[in-house]
Amino acid sequence: MNPLDFLLEPLSYDFMVRALATSVTAAVVCAVLSCWLVLIGWSLMGDAVSHAVLPGVVLAYVVGAPFAVGAIVFGFLAVGLIGIIRNTSRVKEDAAIGIVFTTLFALGLVLISVIPSQTDLNHIIFGNLLGVSWADLAQVIILGAITLGVLLVKRRDFTLYAFDATHAHALGLNPKVLGAALLGLLALTAVVALQAVGVVLVVALLIIPGATAYLLTDRFSRMLVIAPVMSALAAVSGLYLSYYLDTASGGMIVLVEGGVFALVYLFSPSQGVIGKRFGAQRRRRMLAAQ
Amino acid sequence: MSGVREDSQPRAGGASASAPAISVQNVSVNYGEVRALENVSFTLAAGRVCGLIGMNGSGKSTLFKAITGMLRPDHGAVTINGGTPALARKAGVVGYVPQSEEVDWAFPISVRDVVMMGRYGHMGFARRPKPADRGAVDDALERVELTELADRQIGQLSGGQKKRAFVARGIAQGATVLLLDEPFAGVDKRSEATITTLLRELAAEGATVLVSTHDLNALPRLADEAILLMRTVLLQSTPAEVLKPRNLARAFGLDVSEGGDE
Numbered sequence: 001m002n003p004l005d006f007l008l009e010p011l012s013y014d015f016m017v018r019a020l021a022t023s024v025t026a027a028v029v030c031a032v033l034s035c036w037l038v039l040i041g042w043s044l045m046g047d048a049v050s051h052a053v054l055p056g057v058v059l060a061y062v063v064g065a066p067f068a069v070g071a072i073v074f075g076f077l078a079v080g081l082i083g084i085i086r087n088t089s090r091v092k093e094d095a096a097i098g099i100v101f102t103t104l105f106a107l108g109l110v111l112i113s114v115i116p117s118q119t120d121l122n123h124i125i126f127g128n129l130l131g132v133s134w135a136d137l138a139q140v141i142i143l144g145a146i147t148l149g150v151l152l153v154k155r156r157d158f159t160l161y162a163f164d165a166t167h168a169h170a171l172g173l174n175p176k177v178l179g180a181a182l183l184g185l186l187a188l189t190a191v192v193a194l195q196a197v198g199v200v201l202v203v204a205l206l207i208i209p210g211a212t213a214y215l216l217t218d219r220f221s222r223m224l225v226i227a228p229v230m231s232a233l234a235a236v237s238g239l240y241l242s243y244y245l246d247t248a249s250g251g252m253i254v255l256v257e258g259g260v261f262a263l264v265y266l267f268s269p270s271q272g273v274i275g276k277r278f279g280a281q282r283r284r285r286m287l288a289a290q
Numbered sequence: 291m292s293g294v295r296e297d298s299q300p301r302a303g304g305a306s307a308s309a310p311a312i313s314v315q316n317v318s319v320n321y322g323e324v325r326a327l328e329n330v331s332f333t334l335a336a337g338r339v340c341g342l343i344g345m346n347g348s349g350k351s352t353l354f355k356a357i358t359g360m361l362r363p364d365h366g367a368v369t370i371n372g373g374t375p376a377l378a379r380k381a382g383v384v385g386y387v388p389q390s391e392e393v394d395w396a397f398p399i400s401v402r403d404v405v406m407m408g409r410y411g412h413m414g415f416a417r418r419p420k421p422a423d424r425g426a427v428d429d430a431l432e433r434v435e436l437t438e439l440a441d442r443q444i445g446q447l448s449g450g451q452k453k454r455a456f457v458a459r460g461i462a463q464g465a466t467v468l469l470l471d472e473p474f475a476g477v478d479k480r481s482e483a484t485i486t487t488l489l490r491e492l493a494a495e496g497a498t499v500l501v502s503t504h505d506l507n508a509l510p511r512l513a514d515e516a517i518l519l520m521r522t523v524l525l526q527s528t529p530a531e532v533l534k535p536r537n538l539a540r541a542f543g544l545d546v547s548e549g550g551d552e
Contacts, residue, residue, distance in 0.1 A: 039397060156417035160407050163397050167459070170358050170386045171411045172379040218443040220398045 010243045018137050019129045023235040023253060025144040026196035027205055031231035032151050033189050034210030035223045036182060040162045043207045044094065045079070048101035049183065050190040050202040052078030054108025054124065057191065062115055067191050068143055075187025076180075078104055105199070127198030127250035129239070140192050147188045150181070152224075158182060159220055196235075197250035204254040205231065212261045215271040234260055309372025311336040311467055311498035312357060317366035319352050326352040328522045330366070334500065336466070339493045341509050342502040343532060344519035344541055350502040351389065353519065354469050357500070358384055370467055378467065382411040385465025387456040389472050395445035401455050402440040405430055408463035430462035434488060450481020457488060468492065470501040474508070486512045506533055 010016040037046050053071035060070030078100050085096040112121050123131065132140075151158070157178055160168045165175040186206075193202040209227035216226055238253030245252070267275040310333040319327040327349045334340050344350050355361035357368055359375035370378035378384050385408070408430070409423040419427075431437045434454035439447060444455060453473045460468050468489070474482050486508065489499050493514075503509065509516060509529045516532040518524040518541045525537055532538075 039394070153416050156410065159399070160410060163394065163399060163404075164388065164407070166355075166358065166360055166388060166392070167386055167407060169360050170379055170384045171382065171463070172376070173410070214398065218398050219400065220403075223398055 007240070010240065015130050015132070016239075016243065018132045018134065019249065020236065020239055022132045022137055022140050023129055023196045023239055023249075024232050025140050026193040027209075027231040027235035027253070028228040029144040029147050029189050030193050030202070030205035031209035031213075031227040032148060032224060033182075033185060034206050034208070034231075035213060035220065035227050036158050036162050036210070037186070037206060038210035038214055039220075040182075042182075042186075043203075043211075044097050045082075045183075046186060046206040047203040048078055048082065048097045049075045049186045050193070050206065051101045051199055052104040053187055053190045053194075054105050054199055055111055056108075057124075057194070058108055058111040058115065067139070068188055071191045072184055072187045074104060075183060075190065079183050123198070124194065125198050125200055126248065127194070127196055127201065129196055129249040132195055136195055140195055143188050143192050147185050147192065150185060154181070155224065197253055201250050201254045204257055208254075208257040208261050209234075212257075212264045215264050215268045218270070230260060231257065309369070310334060311338075311371060312500065313369045313372075314353075314357065315366050315368075317353075317356055317363040317368060319349075319356055319361060320364050325521065327356065327363070330356075330519075330523055332517055332523050332526050334498055336371075336498050337493050337496050338514045339489055339499040339501065339512060341513035341516040341529065341532075342500060342519060343506070343509070343516055343538075344502075345543075348519045348541070349521050350519060351471055354386070354471050354500075354502070357469060358386055382463055383466050385460025385463050385468045387453065387460065387468070387470040387473055390449070390452070390476060392471075393444075393452075395452070397444065399444055400441050401436055401444055401447065402427060402431065404444055404455050405440075405458045405462050408459035408461070408465075411463065426462045426464075427458075430458040433461055434458040435484070448478070448481070449476040450478055450485065453477060453481070453485055454488070457485065461492070466497050468497055468499045468501075470499070472502055472504070474503050474505050482508060506538070509533060 011020070034046075037043055053074050056070030056072070056074030057067045058070075060067050081100045082093070082096045085091055085099065086093045091099075109121070112124065120128070157168070157173065158181075160173070161175055161178040161182070165179075168175050168178065189206070190202055193205050197205060209231035210223065212230055213223040213226035217223055234256040235253050238256040239249055241247070241256065242249040242252035264272065266272050269275050269279050312334040314333070315331050317327055317330045318325065330349075330353065342350050342353070352361065356363050357370070357375065359368070359379060368375050370383060375384070405427045406419060406423065409419065409426060410417050412423060413419065428437070431440050434457055436447075436451060436454055436458060439451060444452065447455060457468075457470075457473075470489075473485060477485070482505065489501065489512065493499050501512065503512070510533070513529050515527065516529045517526045518532055518537060520541050524540050525532055
């Protein structure tokens with residue numbers, strides 16, 4: 001098969017076009033957000049919120065409200081509960097996160113089992129990339145565009161918040177508002193990515209691209225380019241691989257993301273475990289040659 | 291909220307000239323059961339450098355947080371230039387140099403970007419830097435002698451250079467009340483001298499500088515006055531008076547000789 005056919009053949013199916021658009025949108029939005037999450041140290045929080053939105057999404061489905069509204073309500077509920085448990089008991093934050101998000105996730109599972117709907121539980125948990133409808137795609141693109149727009153316009157404020165919240169406060173900004181805005185965007189992003197890879201694997205898209213970019217550059221502005229490009233490429237290749245190998249699409253995308261991270265972890269010129277050593281050797285050779 | 295602001299830098303932060311730059315009145319702060327500050331009162335006049343001396347755990351960092359308003363006192367009040375801390379923050383008056391342990395030195399940000407963050411109060415909604423902002427950042431970098439290192443990642447600087455970068459951030463901001471939490475910890479003597487000179491210059495230009503330090507030997511060169519803190523203000527006086535052994539003994543315990551620390 002020539003390479004062009006290899007790329008074009010899957011696109012002759014409408015469902016593959018929709019799958020590609022959905023996964024790339026989700027990958028890009030998650031990747032941009034992930035740059036802040038990995039620097040603030042909110043990876044676990046990303047995991048928690050992405051799971052905790054499930055009951056919100058189910059309840060929104062029941063009352064006919066937009067999924068995003070339910071997701072945001074339960075996203076903030078989760079963060080609030082985690083804060084309350086951490087601040088008013090001797091339980092540490094990681095335990096508080098584990099308790100809250102699993103309980104809310106379980107609530108979502110139970111709600112799905114009692115509410116008659118067409119939605120397959122497996123689709124929510126593992127994603128249903130190949131079954132995305134045009135309406136789903138429209139929702140993903142609208143939510144994705146809103147999230148991306150806010151993140152990019154206010155990126156300097158979010159970076160200031162991540163780097164030095166005290167200085168943000170000293171300048172008259174409100175760090176609590178900035179933090180809450182990031183968490184709200186996290187909940188929106190979870191809804192976007194739910195379609196693509198499902199609740200369980202959303203966290204991969206929310207952590208791996210930012211962490212990978214962090215190993216490649218010392219500039220936040222470059223992270224904001226590297227992470228989404230890397231994640232979009234991983235989404236496309238993962239989808240093609242799943243098409244030709246006949247494997248689970250969400251799982252394949254995350255597998256590629258993880259693979260890219262592993263390569264960067266080993267071979268990044270500045271931070272890589274092996275790459276650093278090669279870089280040092282090369283510099284030594286060049287010095288010796290002079 | 292914080293979008294529009296005039297481009298000019300109001301030196302006094304829009305408050306009355308007669309009011310003290312920093313006024314702390316009967317401030318108490320509790321962390322749960324623990325009382326971190328108890329009935330702290332002092333005033334600082336504009337154009338002065340004041341050293342804040344006390345043991346670890348004496349409440350120095352808490353006091354800084356109370357002055358910036360990051361932490362609301364359980365009792366008492368803080369005013370800056372006669373107005374509330376919130377008003378002073380909005381006016382961009384308050385500059386803060388954090389303790390080294392509070393900063394993520396691996397953060398992917400350049401020295402220039404850190405200094406540029408001092409300008410955010412002068413910028414619009416999206417914080418897009420204008421030529422005036424770039425100029426202010428260049429001037430501030432030059433003033434702390436970091437122009438050549440401006441494009442380094444912040445963690446690649448030495449201890450003293452890191453502190454200078456944060457002082458430059460306050461200069462670029464146009465801050466007239468500078469709070470420095472342990473700026474000399476882990477800093478070599480030459481950098482300490484550079485920073486000391488810089489702070490004295492800023493004070494001569496009208497800034498008020500409150501700096502916590504363990505370096506008692508350097509205190510007379512650095513400060514016009516000093517405060518001995520032990521959850522409450524034990525003494526506010528000249529450095530020479532504060533450094534008298536019987537006064538230090540009250541703040542540090544009896545076995546501390548003159549010039550020692552911790």
